[in-house]
Amino acid sequence: MGVQRGTLKYVGVAVIASAVLAPGQAAAYCLYPDYATALQSEFPSSRIPVYLSTAPDTTIEHTGASQSDAARILIEVIARHNETVVAPKLYFAGFDDSAGYTDPMDDDNLFYSWKKGVTVHSYECGLLEEVEKPQVPMKYLCDADVNTGIKACALQVENNSSETVGSVTLVPADCELVAGAPRVWSFDGSTTSDLGHTYLHELGHILGLRHTNRTTAECGTVSGNNPDGNTGVMRSTNGASLSRFRHWRRDDLDGIDHLWDSYYPSYELASWPDEGFPDLIPMSAASSLTGASVIRSGSLADAPPGAPQPLVTLDDRRRVVFATLADDDSVIEAPAVVEPGPLGKTVGNPEIALGDDGEGERVFVAWTANEQPDVDVMQTRWALRELGGGPWTITAGFDLKTSRVVAGFDPASNNWLLGTLSEAGEPRVSVIGYGGELLLESAELGGLTSYEIGNPVCRESPGCTMLLSTSELGGPSLARVDFAVFSDPPSVFVQSMVVFDEQDVYGRTSLASADPGSLHGLAGWQRFELGAAANDSPNPVIPPLFSAQNWPLGLGAYTDDQAMRSHRLALPLEVACGNGIVQAAEACDDGNLQPGDGCDDTCALEFVGGETGGTGDAGGDFDDDEACQCALERRDDGRGLGLVFVGMGVCGAAIYRRRRRRRRRELLHPGPAASAQPDQVGHGIGAREVSAGRWPVGLRPSE
Known part of the structure; x- marks a missing residue:
């Protein structure tokens, strides 16, 4: 060689060259x-x-x-x-x-x-x-x-x-x-x-x-x-x-x-519940955004009780796409492009937040766009619309030299938050009004240079929490910054910043909160629980996920089909028959490639003993409201007698849906023997306070 x-x-x-290329060149x-x-x-x-x-x-x-x-x-x-x-x-x-x-x-x-x-x-x-x-x-x-x-x-x-x-x-x-x-x-x-x-x-x-x-x-x-x-x-x-x-x-x-x-394999975004930390629900409980090829992990917004959970990702053309999920992981709103055209594409990861000012829930999506070969800046863009539907309102924001952006909503001030990194790696927050107007372009969360920045999670009383990773030899280590946001005048007050020196960070960080008293976080493929207090040490757990190190996990809070507040994970999974998750054009997937069990080796429904479909447990009774009947008829279509399946599509789909719901309930609420405890990887997490009580950018609010 x-x-x-x-x-x-x-x-x-x-x-830097002087010529400027047109978008899309x-x-x-x-x-x-x-x-x-x-x-x-x-x-x-x-x-x-x-x-x-x-x-x-x-x-x-x-x-x-x-x-x-x-x-x-x-x-x-x-x-x-x-x-x-x-x-x-x-x-x-x-x-x-x-x-x-x-x-x-x-x-x-x-x-x-x-x-x-x-x-x-x-x-x-x-x-x-x-x-x-x-x-x-x-x-x-x-x-x-x-x-x-x-x-x-x-x-x-x-x-x-x-x-x-x-x-x-x-x-x-x-x-x-x-x-x-x-x-x-x-x-x-x-x-x-x-x-x-x-x-x-x-x-x-x-x-x-x-x-x-x-x-x-x-x-x-x-x-x-x-x-x-x-x-x-x-x-x-x-x-x-x-x-x-x-x-x-x-x-x-x-x-x-x-x-x-x-x-390139074909990937679809799979999502599944994350309950009973540190236990991990098997990925066979996952649902896939079928028919939507993605090239990024998903960003999920924390959804209040009764609301669908919105998410964003990138399709295979680098376009920002938006979808919503129901409490049982089924799709309410299928993935759709947020902004058609070149400015709706990004090389980074789009982020999302959900907010409510008391008059209606809105969705906020942020990304960077318009990167050109001969300039070193990109443009921040954000889009707003009602959660229930309607057109997007797009705003062209400020220039940025990195594609790292995160999004959140502060209910205390009714403002959107856009987190970024400066060219030198300093974490910053922009404050954006509920209607999309830029109120404060850059508030420094100083005292630390960061390799990574995570989405902020905010509470009703003034206070938001954001995860960072340190940029220093001996790191990157997990860091937490707590801050408050004020509207009059627009300003950000840093309350505390703590570094957990022995907690490694490998990849994208994110936070979600289904319980006001605690936070759940991700650092790459690691899950952990974090207390509400600033100096509470993380409790990390590495989940036994296949392909988990290939993509960062997405995380968001929602209300499950048992009316319980919980968390949901998301991860791109390669489309493959036999992985136990129905993807793309598959009619079923029972986790194997064996024919004769209701789902054949191409993930197509097949007739077995009076039933079709299944998730690995062919046969069984059905609830009355889901009952259906598959029959064989002898018909002569001019080419001789043959056996014909009657009602196959309806019957197979009904059987499959019921089995999937039953299997999901078993996975979400197992008996004591079914619980699995992943190995703990935390060890003597040390914490050090970096800064507190500073007003980095913006005026101090009036007394």
Whole structure:
């Protein structure tokens, strides 16, 4: 296999072109098609392992970060990749102490014993004095003797089993032998060598992305139309921005689509109840938004008693779509596009909130839009409508340099809240009136730089809670900020900020509250319970979900079909017959591919012993109001006598609906023996208060 390399170089500020493209114009990207092809051949499931080296001469500790710190940041970066990319999915496969440069059997093969997949590593500074050593030519050390300012490089090679190995090399910290100033790796913006951005950039090279600011002549035919003006993660020269380049931007995603879209599975958004924490209801109780292909996890609003639960996600064209669910997970309002046209698309995750000013419930949907290759800003947009239906009122908001937005409603002030991150990673809140007017553009929730921001949950008395994740070595850790919102004048008062140092955060965070005395939260695929008091420690539980690490979970509160307040989870699930969830065009799904049980191996209803359909328990009695009869008649249609099913569709559907409701009741309200206790992963959660009692932006309310 030929060796190709991608390098990452900073010069302090981003290079911005002057031309502005019209919305919807083609993107700019540049590709290594051979890199993607090699991985697709090696990993047909499109799930690729990523290791951290702990071998003495290549350990990641040469960057100055400990093994645990480097791993925590890498896992967060992988989660950030997975939440926005349909394929390939990455997963942290652990530490590898065998990924050394020296191999006694073959001095010409540095990667003889390396595992297939991707390995992130560094090297000893003194190794640069041994450039004549045949096992370590300078090109494997990022050409550090000639490229001033270089920080990392990536290449694909083969190991001794002819398996594909992706090598991501980070230059060692404080090494005067590296051309340019010695590197000091950080995660809090204190230096320009940001581990989060660098991990993501170099992983992009391994997946097949080249530097997007190469010329069209260099990129050839597999490029967008404007590679000279790109400001995405894969640009070779970017500033030390924390929030802008820690997640894929539009052109990066377009490049991944070009290389990997033939490997994209079809996903639908599944939702199911989350009751009896820490127990987890089996996913066989889930319902799918059938017929709606999605490429993002769902954002669910907390719904009051008696109200349907609204949600938003992205369809397979990156359009923001809205739907509502009933208490039994059935669909009330099918997924529909919020804003047609290019401004209704986003590369981020749309967010939603539900509010009531006493005169009617409204839905608030927020997203970022209009990202262009040659500018580094996006536009915030939000949409309002009555919960029961009607047209959307769209508002073009302010410019933002990151696609991270979250939404909430404050009943004490009757205002919508829009949470964002500044370019430096500082959490901020915008206050928007109930009618959609912008009252306060940016209130800083200062004292902490953040990697992630979660949706605010507010109470009737002044007070809102929001989750963050810290942006520092030793993190990202879970943080909680409590604040109050006032309307006259529009202002935000920070009440407290607490960091739970030992609670890791891997991916998107969110909060929901079915009980005024407690909060339920998510951090990536982790569930936890959080008390109402600011310093209450989280009680984390990792649920045993298949595909849970591929997407972040969505979370919202609602009233179930037993008139109990509860929580609902949402997760994109690959459309597949046999997973126990009816999806797409399936008429049934009994969790297996065995014919003869009422649901055949293609998830079509079949006649078995007088019944059709089923969820794995063919046969049984029916309630009178759901009774139906399937009959066989002998008919002569001119081609001879044959058996004909009469009323098959109606009968099968009725049987299936009844079985699904019965099965769901069993899952939601099991006997004592049916409960399962997932392993607890919390351990001595430590908390530290960051700030309290400050007025960061806006005037203090009148006494």
